Amino acid sequence: MxxxxxxxxxxxAAVxxxxxxxxxxxxxVTEIAEEIDSPIAFTAKILQQLTRNNIVNSVKGPTGGFEIDREEMDNVKLNMIxxxxxxxxxYKGCGLGLKECDAQKPCPLHDKFVDIRTDLSRMLKSTSLFELATGLEIGMTFLKR
Amino acid sequence: MxxxxxxxxxxxAAVxxxxxxxxxxxxxVTEIAEEIDSPIAFTAKILQQLTRNNIVNSVKGPTGGFEIDREEMDNVKLNMIxxxxxxxxxYKGCGLGLKECDAQKPCPLHDKFVDIRTDLSRMLKSTSLFELATGLEIGMTFLKR
DNA sequence: TTAAAAAAGGATAAAATTGTCCTTTATTAA
DNA sequence: TTAATAAAGGACAATTTTATCCTTTTTTAA
Incomplete structure (x- = not known):
């Protein structure tokens, strides 16, 4: 959407x-894909991106897998993912697809989108993985179906 | 986006x-595609959809083309397009892609999305083609580049 | 030190979206 | 009535996104 x-x-996956x-x-990866109901190999690719961006930590070999440090859970906000x-x-794109669309040369929806996008942006910047994980932990929210 | x-x-195109x-x-179609900087044939397909949905009116043959009745410009809101x-x-889809995601069984972002989506939905439902067209007319907004 | 486990990575494949081309249908004006 | 104009529609092509498969690398524990 x-x-x-x-x-x-x-x-x-990150949550x-x-x-x-x-x-x-x-x-x-296998467990993650199972638990969030996603295609395994595709999920693996995405996890590589998250790893490269230091959003999650990966460890190879037996007993390996993905993890996130407790402090990182506070630092990592949704906008980073x-x-x-x-x-x-x-954040940048024009709602109507214009290449350049700004206050100087706005598309017909520019102003109306600014508000919505600002809200979205603020939400993403202020929501941490920890917050989302704890919601899950107490059974308030779900990652499947 | x-x-x-x-x-x-x-x-x-509608605007x-x-x-x-x-x-x-x-x-x-040719003029429209030129003026909104879009691929002609693809634009033609999209206009067919708008025509079938009675959002614009089409007339075949010489002197034909697309038009919108003055009253329709008030009636047609963006959400219809x-x-x-x-x-x-x-409006319906879950922000995290869950098949069923509602107040009963929300994804971790459900509540946070409700607000944003409500704003978006309200904006689309309340913005008419006439409003957007007049903004263009007085040179306040643009459809190209 | 070796077998097994797990992520990383490369090469494809499938599906969806975007885009093009060409023929058909309708309509108008000369 | 006919030639020209414009949308409608069908078939196909290109691109992007989503998804799979298989090999390689790293690491652990026995």
Whole structure:
């Protein structure tokens, strides 16, 4: 609706990893894909991007898997994940697809979009993985179906 | 960013048609594509959808083209165009891609998205083609580049 | 030191979206 | 009535996104 499929999987995966890391558990791609109901290999690709962007930590070999440090859960905000996967078109792009669209030369929807985008942006910048993981932990929210 | 390319072109085309209809001019696909800087044949397809959904009126043959009745410009709101082209996933779909995501079984972002989506939905439902066309007419806004 | 486990990465494939081309249908004006 | 004009529609092509498969690299524990 707003994010690419890759980004949706990425956020869900990150939240799941955070949740398990709270219990000190590392998780494999297979487990993640199972738990967030996503295609395994595709999810693996997305996790590579998150790893390269230092959003999650990966460890190879037996007992390896993905994890997120407790402090990183506070530092990592949703906008970082979105940016790592979808780039910054959500923030920059014109709602009607104009190449240049700004206050100087606005598309007909420019002003109306500014408000909505500002809200979205603020929300993404202020929502941490920790916050989302704890919502899951207490059974208030879900990552599947 | 939020709409498909098809939908972006559709909105721009509709606004341009409305603008010209204010002067009593019918416009051809070729002119529309030129003026909104979009691929001709693809734009033609999109205009077919708008025509089938009674958002614009089409007339075949010489002197034919696309037009919008003055009263229709008030009646047609952006949400109607978006629905005709992108369907209602903008309104219904879960931000994280869950098949069922509602107050009963929300994804971790559900509540945060509700507000943003409500604003977006309200904006689309309350913005008429006439409003957008007049902004263009007085040179306040643009459809190209 | 070796077998097994797990992520990384490369090469494709499938599906969806975007875009083009060409023929058909309708309509108008000469 | 006919030639020209314009939308409608069908078939296909290109691109992007989503998804799969298989090999390589790293690491652990036995």
């Amino acid at each position: 707003m994010f690419s499929k890759a980004c949706e999987y990425g956020i869900r 799941y990893i955070a949740l398990q890391s709270l219990d000190g558990r590392r998780v494999s 979105v940016k790592a996967i979808d780039g910054d078109k959500i | 939020m709409f498909s390319k098809a939908c972006e072109y559709g909105i721009r 341009y048609i409305a603008l010209q209809s204010l002067d009593g001019r019918r416009v051809s 978006v629905k005709a082209i992108d369907g209602d996933k903008i």
